[in-house]
Amino acid sequence: MKQLLFVLLLLGNSAIAQIPELPEQVSPLLIGEQVPDAELKSANNTTHKLSDVLAEKPGVLLFYRGGWCPYCNAHLSDIQEVESEIISLGYQIIAVSPDAPENLKITEEDKSIRYKLYSDADGELIKAMGIAFKAPGQYSGLLNEKSGGLNKGILPVPSVFVVSPSGKILFEYINPDYSTRLSGKLLLAILKNL
Template sequence: MALQDHLNALKADFEGGKLPIKPSPEALDMMHRGTAELVASGQALHAKKAGDKAPEFTLNDPDGRPVSSLALLAKGPLIVSFYRGVWCPYCNLELRALQAALPEIEARGAGLVAISPQTTLNSRKSQRENKLAFPILSDEKSRVAASYGLRYSLPDYLIGVYKGFKADLPAFNDDPAWVLPMPARFVIGIDGTIAYAEVNSDYTQRPDPSELLPVIDRLHEQSHKRRERTA
């Protein structure tokens, strides 16, 4: 089953009151309104896109060790997935789908990291619960997300809804601001140029990891042709 099929099923169960957290009609209306307003804002259209230079970053992994994008790119193409946090079931489904695709990603010589505004403690929990073999990096105050054009502030009416779901973002992120990154996925070539970008204003919509594999193949093919021309 494709990732989006799982996401659609989760959304149907949540909105149908079949999960432990049962949203009221008013809460659902506010959540739909928040998504519609973010889509209408056009922010996703101004995020980093294919052909742009990827902002560099150095962020801590769940064990507090710094991870540099430059060091990762020295080894091969890099997939960067921005997600909201361990509290978001849609994000957890995406992380598991990326983990399932990891062998094919690594077989192509590419690396994979996920980036979230949550604390390293929550990233450690996310890695453990989702059985991930790739690192989750903690983006303090969503600064890297902002450099990619992904950070946005929750409207006041939505903050109350999130509190009702026990999604206390200031606690999860150790940041008083109620901000999140739009879910996004990038493939970055070894020269630091973004080869693929997918940014979703609607957090329930995410591309399948299988879309990444042809992009990595194309990067390797381009690199091979460049070597042939300079040989």
């Protein structure tokens, strides 16, 4: 029993240790790799497999820190402004954050977001994408609250991935500086050239 407990503690600590301390230290998946499948919750608290969502049509997979982040809200609004053009190019927009479903609903309503917002409150997809890092201490209470108690202190580096219906990464933009985002107009130019 003591050996099992030791092994579990060791495994738990190694999983935590694998998450970088700083956003500059993340190791994201690369262009050409497959996004991992994950279960995400919608703003209506329904469960969706990422593979099923992506199977509908190519996706702009946008990771943001949460509806509490002013830079994220500005980015979500910027993407909203070009949503109809993105859709006319044959893509869908899938935005993922550590926010719990009820907080997604607040963001949707507050920002009049029409595209899909999904919760990765426990951070499993964020970690699997290689964009998770340990949140600075001042965020731990906020993340715990906004995730419904599921986020134990990780944040995603804000990122944009363009993904095929089969889950293959076609393009990515990842910037450890959370105040700098890929503009909607630049995203449109990229999508037109893929």
